[in-house]
Amino acid sequence: MHTHDLSKWRHAHVFSTNSASAERGTQAVMWITLAMMAVEIGAGWWSNSMALLADGWHMSSHALALGLSALAYAAARRYASDRRFAFGTWKIEVLAGYTSALLLVCVAALMVVGSIDRLWSPKPILYQEAIPIAVIGLLVNLLCAWILHRAGHTHHDHDGHAHGHSHHAHEGQHPHHHDLNLKSAYLHVVADAATSVLAIVALMGGQMHGWAWLDPVMGLVGAVLIVMWARKLIADTGKVLLDCEMDHDVVAEISEAITADFKEGETQLTDLHVWRVGKDAYAVALALVTHDRTLTPERVKTALAIHEEIAHVTVEINLCS
Template identity: 65%
Template sequence: MHIDDIAPWAHDHSFTAGDTRQAERSTRVVMWITLAAMGIEIAGGWWFNSMALMADGWHMSSHAVAIGLSAAAYAAARRYAGDPRFAFGTWKIEVLAGFASAIFLLGVAALMVVGSVERLLSPQSIQYPQAMAVAAAGLAVNIVCAWILGHAHHHDGHSHAHDHDASHSAHAHHEDLNLKSAYLHVVADAATSVLAMVALAGGWLYGWAWLDPVTGIVGAVLVAWWAKGLVADTSRVLLDREMDHPVVQEIREVIEPPGEPAGTRVTDLHVWRIGKGIYACALTVVTRDAALTPDVVRQRLAVHEEVVHSTIEIHLHPDAATVLPLVTPQS
């Protein structure tokens, strides 16, 4: 059989939705900005003896690595998009980068706690005005970076919009977890910068030197909380734990419509995410309807645009007619 003869039934397995070049460019720009700001904050924290400022700088260094990893993931996903070794495309490279970024965040949170406890046990004098100026500059950088990544997310969301029914779009997961991880790193940076400024202001105005390391611990807890959520989101995708998603029940409902006689049942169903807001499924159906074919099932699934790949196995129940009805071609 010639390859052209089976072309209508063949397709590639690159399921990445839309163009991620905007997100990739934005993460690269933010990476370089973050590296520059990191150097300034670490040097300023060391020179002016502020643990909150130095913790923010080291925190920012991990962000630079993680954001660079996000940019590299976009490039790798694009480079290997046509590689047949990836059964369902390369989108999970981006998710894996998001997971790694979350682990970076947890590690930084732990280092922030250790450094802050050391300063609580061994207090040191701080040059407050200078440290405050450096922290304010770091916050300004974080705001710019957050705007850049937020703009990329807005562009990404519009380019991937679908005309789904409102009930479907309400729960569709169109989130770019790689971009979200980079954005969370920047937001965490901004939060620790604000906390550093609060701590420095308290020490400068009221002599509360203890506020600097305590604020470092509070910032660490906040960063760890955000990281925990990102770990949960990315690991859910990496482990294919999607069977509690509403789309699973919707797939069952279109194959077993409510009110239809109990002649067709889904006996096995597997659903997993293979891109932003898109899914694959493998299912087994037992039916008494001899006219139910894989093509008919695919037509029913077509109402859910988020299901882009399906593997269907149909078994006729022993009570079913064993001969398919004759179809007369229409003129």
């Protein structure tokens, strides 16, 4: 039995590449958040400020989520060539984003519990100690948001598809999809920045006007904002994890391409499955029934090659007598 070289007929299943900048940015932000968390907890313990202690422990949940995002990038990179992952490891990053969004909901729930407790049983607030640390916390969060924003732009500028097909740009080209793992890390930082702003407003109001109730009220406002952001992220990541993408524009474009390139009545599209395998990459499995005995999978793939987001195509052709 002869052994043949099939390498030219095979292609890699790494559909999302160049996550290095996003991974580095997430790691940097994680370490900055951990450092700030330690400062806040230490300052809270030293000054006997429950507000600072609570914010420090609150930051620990964000540090955990950021660590999860960084771990997801590392895992996706490490197992990129593992053949057990049929369509690559990109969904490890999406799963991390989904889990991180759930952590955001938990943070919001803890903020609600803490705020209601403060409204029910007010405690003295050490404004002189709490305000400077809250301001430093806000500046740190803005720095972290800038790092992640910059990493996201670098990531999108250099992102590409690692597969063996050539593609051509086409009109109405879809914009880059956001890195959902990076977006989850960014949301944690933004949520922390928003709570810092609300905390500063509350602390200033309490110090100048004696409105101690403003601190827990702002905590409730912050919790509502966080839940709204988390809900959108859960929906976006959940759709990808459940392969709920058949309403995407590319699905209609595939149908149009088949209709335009093959005679109607002679070739019909009978089955179509489209799902995302990378930030800007889709896999397609389709079945055709045809009277045209010259129709080949290669002709179908050529007709679809104009759509650069299609990274993997499987074609089934059924001849109709």
